[in-house]
Amino acid sequence: MxxxxxxxxxxxxxxxxxxxxxxxxxxxxxxxxxxxxxxxxxxxxxxxxxxxxxxxxxxxxxxxxxxxxxxxxxxxxxxxxxxxxxxxxxxxxxxxxxxxxxxxxxxxxxxxxxxxxxxxKLVLSQGTVWGAKPSKQDDKDAARAQEVLSALSPLDVGQGAVCAGGMMLGIETLQGTDSMLAYVAATPDHLRRAKGVFVKAPKHTQDMRIDMPTIGPDTIDAVIKAGLAGLVIPAEKVIVLDRASVKSRVEEAGIFLKAL
The missing domain is CATH 3.40.50.20 (Rossmann fold)
Known part of the structure; x- marks a missing residue:
């Protein structure tokens, strides 16, 4: 054996x-x-x-x-x-x-x-959308956040970013996702042009066997507290812990989770 x-x-x-x-x-x-x-x-x-x-x-x-x-x-x-x-x-x-x-x-x-x-079953398939339908602005903000993450990828900075109305509200660093989303939550309303979108994605150099990004119910709670419209992850490249709870929290809060 x-x-x-x-x-x-x-x-x-x-x-x-x-x-x-x-x-x-x-x-x-x-x-x-x-x-x-x-x-x-x-x-x-x-x-x-x-x-x-x-x-x-x-x-x-x-x-x-x-x-x-x-x-x-x-x-x-x-x-x-x-x-x-x-x-x-x-x-x-x-x-x-x-x-x-x-x-x-x-x-x-x-x-x-x-x-x-x-x-x-830990990952989501491409095209998965839970909760609300993302707006055109949400899609633009998600694309902008992903663009920033891709640019920073060679520098080994972090796996998450938040964009609202085309403006970056947060970039994950050593302190981690929760700290970044708490910082976003403290951002005054007058600095936001839209609700904003959180994107979580692996770095280009990341070895997915040992270091796959992860989200779970606590992540959803932090996104809700930050007042964001939703979150976007790449399909089959981010672990979703306790997916039933994640899905129900997303739907109950009226936000969205999208796997591209």
């Missing part, structure tokens, strides 16, 4: 993926909760060699990275030769660090599975 290990960060996604697999192995690097009745490996970033031995002993042949993960705090004194490969990348952008992580695991013979490989 071959098994898949979930390298678990925070949030609901790791446990959701584990529930889709037969005999998964759950790997935690911190105090992340572990589902009951599942094989568990507690690991340290400084001791990747130990982790690789543990996984191979459990017949793990593939790994999936899931959930939010903060940049690790490491003790250089404890780092083994595998972890030392990450030392330089820790000073670079997220994309460079994640590429190095993937390379280390693949060099050890593990294949990498994306969340969508395990659960295809």
């Amino acid at each position: 071959t098994r898949t290990a979930i390298i678990a960060g925070s949030g609901a996604l790791p446990q959701l993926l584990a529930a889709q697999l037969d005999a998964p192995v759950y790997v935690t690097l911190d105090a992340t909760p572990v589902p009951e009745g599942i094989a568990h490996v507690s690991a340290r970033i400084e001791k990747l060699g130990r982790l690789f031995k543990d996984l191979k002993a459990l017949d793990v042949t593939s790994v999936a990275f899931a959930g939010a993960m903060a940049r690790p705090k490491v003790n250089p004194v404890l780092m083994d030769r595998h972890a030392m490969r990450l030392a330089v990348s820790l000073t670079k952008g997220d994309d460079a660090l994640l590429r190095e992580v993937l390379e280390i695991f693949t060099d050890q013979g593990f294949s990498i599975k994306s969340a969508v490989d395990i659960c295809p």
Whole structure:
């Protein structure tokens, strides 16, 4: 029997993926909760060699990275030769660090599975529209936000942007989506030419096996609080957690969610 290990960060996604697999192995690097009745490996970033031995002993042949993960705090004194490969990348952008992580695991013979490989229903198909019908201005604002994200993509800045009436109200940076939408919510009405649209999309250089953008019910709540008309995501490139709840909140609030 071959098994898949979930390298678990925070949030609901790791446990959701584990529930889709037969005999998964759950790997935690911190105090992340572990589902009951599942094989568990507690690991340290400084001791990747130990982790690789543990996984191979459990017949793990593939790994999936899931959930939010903060940049690790490491003790250089404890780092083994595998972890030392990450030392330089820790000073670079997220994309460079994640590429190095993937390379280390693949060099050890593990294949990498994306969340969508395990659960295809996590993404929306092209043409999906929930809730209200976007206006022509909404479509223009979505296109403008996507244009800005595409221009910033090589700079490894963020995955989200808000445009209202052709004017940019927010661009996601290190603080994340929630902080950006809270900033937009605080924008005075007289600075808005329209309600505005939030666009969430991967960067061009993003490895979708390990770092696919994600939205969920909390995202919808933040969009509503920010007073936006809706949100747009690319089809099959953004994970939608708890889609039934997302859809109902979108419809109840009279906003829209569109997958292009």
